[in-house]
Amino acid sequence: MEGEISSPLLLKERTQIHGGGSGGEEQRGGSSATTMVVLSTLVAVSGSYVFGSAIGYSSPTQSGIMEDLALSVAEYSLFGSILTIGAMIGAIMSGRIADYIGRRGTMGFSEIICIIGWMLITFSKASWWLDVGRLLVGYGMGLLSYVIPIYIAEITPKNLRGGFTTVHQLMICFGVSITYLIGAFVSWRILALIGTIPCIVQIVGLFFIPESPRWLAKIGRGEECEAALQCLRGHNADISDEAAEIRDYTETILQLSEASIFELFQWKYAHSLIVGTGLMALQQFGGVNGIAFYASSIFISAGFSGRIGMIAMVVVQIPMTALGVVLMDISGRRPLLMVSAAGTCLGCFLAALSFLLQDLNKMVSATPFLALFGVLIYTGSFSLGMGGIPWVIMSEVFPINMKGSAGSLVTLVSWLGSWIISYAFNFLMDWSSAGTFFIFSCVCGLTVLFVAKLVPETKGRTLEEIQATMNPFSPKR
Known part of the structure; x- marks a missing residue:
């Protein structure tokens, strides 16, 4: 199967296109x-x-x-x-x-x-x-x-x-x-x-x-694809290998029909679909929009200043997101996702513990700070990986003929989850503040296992290599 997947994507001979830069990694x-x-x-x-x-x-x-x-x-x-x-x-x-x-x-x-x-x-x-x-x-x-x-x-x-x-x-x-x-x-x-x-x-x-070279290749505008790729890689860059891989993969994938929403649920696309929709669902049901939209009221409920808490969140969020950008192509997607999900799990657990102690009238003077630390740990950890990496992986795992339908479905799952959490959060908090954050903590813990078992490492691989590995097909030659 490995040979069947990879062979259409690999060229035995390359014809140099445009600039004559060096080979190697480029x-x-x-x-x-x-x-x-x-x-x-x-x-x-x-x-x-x-x-x-x-x-x-x-x-x-x-x-x-x-x-x-x-x-x-x-x-x-x-x-x-x-x-x-x-x-x-x-x-x-x-x-x-x-x-x-x-x-x-x-x-x-x-x-x-x-x-x-x-x-x-x-x-x-x-x-x-x-x-x-x-x-x-x-x-x-x-x-x-x-x-x-x-x-x-x-x-x-x-x-x-x-x-x-x-x-x-x-x-x-x-x-x-x-x-x-x-x-x-x-x-x-x-x-x-x-x-x-x-x-x-x-x-x-x-x-x-320029327009996306891969989209131009998909609609049959090969010369414009090469021109766009040359523009992106530099006038003197040798784009022959990358252009050929894009062209070969696109020609192979276009032997398949453009996927409808129903064709997404074929077994051969199951891995990509589970990874794409699963990460989006876990991202949202881990509580991010409930915490982001109602952070001020959370701090007030915990006995802490809402204004100071919001400022602290902003101070944590931006540098942690920037750190995630730097680490993305150094550590890889999976390790960063697992660290991020584990951090959100810990943050929600600390917030839940704060509200539980508050309900039991234990350590009353410390519970506001415990809630603050929990929310800040959650915010920083989420910004490190869970905020951005699911969108990165979504953009990587689907083949070109699937991206339209799959992208719509995955993005819909994200926004539907966002609406459910933002709508239900206040009702959940009225039911039990501690219980709400324990639920979020469990979902975040489940995310660690999901990433460990199902999410592939895509660092350092071309889109064509990733998609060929995850979405096996054997088109008629």
């Missing part, structure tokens, strides 16, 4: 980061910043919006949660749109939708306009959450792919944190207007970066 798909790869990644993650600013918008603006538009708590809760509804709709459509109009086209389309949504929020005079605007921003987020990691994974050399793809999560953290800070000083309308700036930055930047 010919095997690894190279240094060129200016164009860095620029393309920065343009792409401008959308990640939009993602983060949309998540962070509702927290600092709650009192202003409720006062100006006379909203009830229930009406504002609808405004906050409708973002995830829009994201689920976008997730369902994301893969197909990215396959039909390309990765760049999808990012541009998403940003136009987000700009319309932010403008509706900015000039809203009634709550329903506010909700429509928030829904549109969420829809754009759903598209961006799929296409950004996919695009970055498809343009970067294999030895840099993990770190570059994780910049997506880093920029989300920046978006959330900076929106929190700016929101403390400006009105909710101005904050929404500011939200359009990164959208415009990305739209302009898209004119200066």
